[in-house]
Amino acid sequence: QKEVEQNSGPLSVPEGAIASLNCTYSDRVSQSFFWYRQYSGKSPELIMSIYSNGDKEDGRFTAQLNKASQYVSLLIRDSQPSDSATYLCAAKNAGKSTFGDGTTLTVKP
Amino acid sequence: KAGVTQTPRYLIKTRGQQVTLSCSPISGHRSVSWYQQTPGQGLQFLFEYFSETQRNKGNFPGRFSGRQFSNSRSEMNVSTLELGDSALYLCASSLVSGSTGELFFGEGSRLTVL
Numbered sequence: 001q002k003e004v005e006q007n008s009g010p011l012s013v014p015e016g017a018i019a020s021l022n023c024t025y026s027d028r029v030s031q032s033f034f035w036y037r038q039y040s041g042k043s044p045e046l047i048m049s050i051y052s053n054g055d056k057e058d059g060r061f062t063a064q065l066n067k068a069s070q071y072v073s074l075l076i077r078d079s080q081p082s083d084s085a086t087y088l089c090a091a092k093n094a095g096k097s098t099f100g101d102g103t104t105l106t107v108k109p
Numbered sequence: 110k111a112g113v114t115q116t117p118r119y120l121i122k123t124r125g126q127q128v129t130l131s132c133s134p135i136s137g138h139r140s141v142s143w144y145q146q147t148p149g150q151g152l153q154f155l156f157e158y159f160s161e162t163q164r165n166k167g168n169f170p171g172r173f174s175g176r177q178f179s180n181s182r183s184e185m186n187v188s189t190l191e192l193g194d195s196a197l198y199l200c201a202s203s204l205v206s207g208s209t210g211e212l213f214f215g216e217g218s219r220l221t222v223l
Binding site for chain 1: 140142144151152153154157159164165167199201206207208209210211212213214215216217
């Protein structure tokens, strides 16, 4: 079992729809959770960080964390073609970030 | 504010050679982490340095090593290169070490081993 697992893609949504990305982690000592976006041929860039249970909203993005279920999610509202990328979920503990394999999202105009 | 700078961006080596990659973190960031990204294995943690000390290490053989200088710049070295070392090597800086701290990635060094 991988330490961080993401829902298998690819995920395709129409423009303006909500995209839902999910992630589970196995290491209960993980304390911080992050979503990174990686465009093809580029390096990952941070979208959201979440440290405590509940929801965290930033513009069109909402991250959700449930430590009891070891579950992290990212909702993208009003999806745009520019959101088309691979989204990486990461769990961090003691300086080490463990990444999932990523979910590739395509937003169709 | 300048981002994370990695050099060289591309390099080609042959099996058995060694390579040194360099990373300059964002000004003020003292934590530097290194990751290997391949299509088959994804992003894998190599090591983290903070204040010139290695704080954490991933599951890579001893051929992979690194160091950090007093100005927070970091280098990683891979000796006795193997074909499987072909990958994108990403450096990420963070303001803090430990279990918090967001990562800011450089553009990466793409290594091809022939």
